[in-house]
Amino acid sequence: MNKIDTLLMTNKVLITCGTGGVGKTTLSCALGVRAAELGRKTIVITIDPAKRLATALGLDSLTHDATEIALKDVPGKLFALMPDTQRSFEEFFDAISPTSQISEKIKSNPIFQILGQEFSGAHEYMALQKLSKVYNSGEYDLIILDTPPNRQALAFFEAPRLLKKFFDEKWIRHLIVPSSRLAAGSIRKALEMLEKLTGVGFITHLISFAASVFETEKKFTERLEQVIHVLESKETGFIFVATAKPELAYEMNHFISELERRGYRFNGLIFNRSLSKLAVSQDLPASAALIIQQWIKKEELTLSRLSSESIAIIPECSRDIHSIGDLTHVARLFVH
């Protein structure tokens, strides 16, 4: 059995990482098609499918729930899901708030709206929450998680830690639950001054928001631990998707050591958009042929440094991959 099939058959969770634009979403969906071909009941949690791919997957109406993708003559099943961050946030606080009043207080706070849209870790964290929820449902043999677009491949792992920091930060706790009357008085004075600078309401909203969120601390931490449990599981693996570039070996080593530091498992590199099999036509102008040959050389050099990590090489396809047929085509390329 080839490396990709072995992973699809033995893992319960596969997480595709890599910088933006390398083909994570495309390959996550193609891996899903391959897993269904192998008989697995699979779900792909994708964050940002290109418009036409989303349409092909039936995800363009932002249903937020799993949609089955009709595949012909395959023994398994394939589902896709695109979490809506704002809605996931609402559901999340509904689930972890001790009372519905607290949850309403959080959701109606203007800071909540800003966090859902602007906070850079929100998409990452909500994707992880969705992963944990789908994982705990036990409904699928395999979950493939496509990570959100980010220039930094590792930003994804920072989200849980960043959120946990919120509860650990002494100054935030101090601000909300001052240790003495004197401290409370001084803090109020300082805040009144700040409010003058930031505009009426902002600081008040911020404090009120933080205080409500603190009420969810116990369950929030429990959820965070569930997420970390899934990420640390022996049945969860991380795949790095990349295209040729000189600094790839360095990036990969950094990625692998960061995974190891956190106790996560590295499952290998998928090298995408390879030009190595491109036939250089005789009709091409000499200058164009030279550029392509140089590119292929650069790619060979990159790959020679990473041969032990590489689990698949996917060639550059002649057009964008945006239909089920295209995904099936790429799924075949994993095998041959």
Ligand SMILES: Nc1ncnc2c1ncn2[C@@H]1O[C@H](COP(=O)(O)OP(=O)(O)O)[C@@H](O)[C@H]1O
């Ligand atoms: N092997 C490939 N050949 C041709 N086009 C590809 C290939 N892989 C990805 N693409 C195209 O590249 C674009 C970016 O891919 P995408 O999967 O959205 O990247 P990411 O999720 O890493 O940001 C899409 O238009 C996709 O169709």
Ligand SMILES: [Mg+2]
């Ligand atoms: Mg993507």
